[in-house]
Amino acid sequence: MYLADYHMHSACSTDGHYSMSRMAEAAVARGLDEICFTDHLDTIYWDDYSPRTDFDWAESARQIGEAREKWGDRLTIRLGAELGEAAVSFDRAEKLLADAPELDFIIGSVHLMGQRHDHQDLYYIPKADQSYYNDVIGDYLDDVLALARWGKFQVLGHLTLPVRYIWDNAGVKMDFSAHMNAVEEIFRVIIPKGVGIECNTNRGAIPLPDETILRLYRSLGGEIITIGSDAHSPDYVGCRSRETQELLKSCGFRYITTFTKGKPEFRPL
Numbered sequence: 227m228y229l230a231d232y233h234m235h236s237a238c239s240t241d242g243h244y245s246m247s248r249m250a251e252a253a254v255a256r257g258l259d260e261i262c263f264t265d266h267l268d269t270i271y272w273d274d275y276s277p278r279t280d281f282d283w284a285e286s287a288r289q290i291g292e293a294r295e296k297w298g299d300r301l302t303i304r305l306g307a308e309l310g311e312a313a314v315s316f317d318r319a320e321k322l323l324a325d326a327p328e329l330d331f332i333i334g335s336v337h338l339m340g341q342r343h344d345h346q347d348l349y350y351i352p353k354a355d356q357s358y359y360n361d362v363i364g365d366y367l368d369d370v371l372a373l374a375r376w377g378k379f380q381v382l383g384h385l386t387l388p389v390r391y392i393w394d395n396a397g398v399k400m401d402f403s404a405h406m407n408a409v410e411e412i413f414r415v416i417i418p419k420g421v422g423i424e425c426n427t428n429r430g431a432i433p434l435p436d437e438t439i440l441r442l443y444r445s446l447g448g449e450i451i452t453i454g455s456d457a458h459s460p461d462y463v464g465c466r467s468r469e470t471q472e473l474l475k476s477c478g479f480r481y482i483t484t485f486t487k488g489k490p491e492f493r494p495l
């Protein structure tokens with residue numbers, strides 16, 4: 227079993243606190259074969275939503291150099307990015323990517339409610355009723371569809387992210403069952419482009435997306451899929467890697483995907 231964690235954050239992310247070397251050490255301890263750092267590369271600042279086009283690539287290069295120096299003989303260490311909120315400004319997203327070094331892998335992620343909710347951060351979603359949550363999910367998926375059509379990344383990140391924050395903030399279990407047509411439309415946009423999805427292991431909770439959506443993606447011909455822990459600390463590096471591979475196998479997938487300079491490699495499950 228080839229174990230690859232393709233979504234993790236280091237101190238180069240606004241919400242990260244651990245060096246790449248410390249995260250790589252945890253990956254070696256868990257027996258992973260490959261990791262990819264996907265620090266947040268955002269078109270907005272989180273505190274006031276103002277435009278953002280900067281990222282400290284020099285610090286990123288320093289940290290990944292140190293991690294490869296210490297752990298590179300036991301672990302393949304890739305450099306990627308989690309490109310956030312491209313749909314707010316595709317121009318800024320393109321500037322962020324143009325200023326980046328050549329990356330192995332890019333996750334396209336939406337962390338905000340859509341336009342109809344003024345792009346408020348899902349992280350702060352309030353306690354409310356199901357109809358409000360379904361309205362937010364629909365609005366969020368409009369942005370994901372716009373992102374999918376733009377398509378300048380390798381996988382869509384944590385497709386069902388609102389489910390995580392509705393649970394965290396309100397203790398309410400939601401799913402995307404009322405939105406499967408929108409999800410299918412997104413898959414019909416990305417699959418012919420050679421863009422995939424990730425299965426985000428969500429710190430051990432229900433994966434994002436869940437089994438129903440993974441099966442839908444596979445049934446529509448989707449093959450490109452990465453597994454990512456979204457770890458912001460060493461504790462979660464490689465979280466549920468093995469179990470998630472079993473889940474994917476049971477959904478009809480034959481491979482997980484890793485990337486070198488944006489080119490997919492298929493690793494048999």
Ligand SMILES: [Zn+2]
Binds near residue numbers: 308335383384
């Ligand atoms: Zn994310």
Ligand SMILES: [Zn+2]
Binds near residue numbers: 233308
């Ligand atoms: Zn992330």
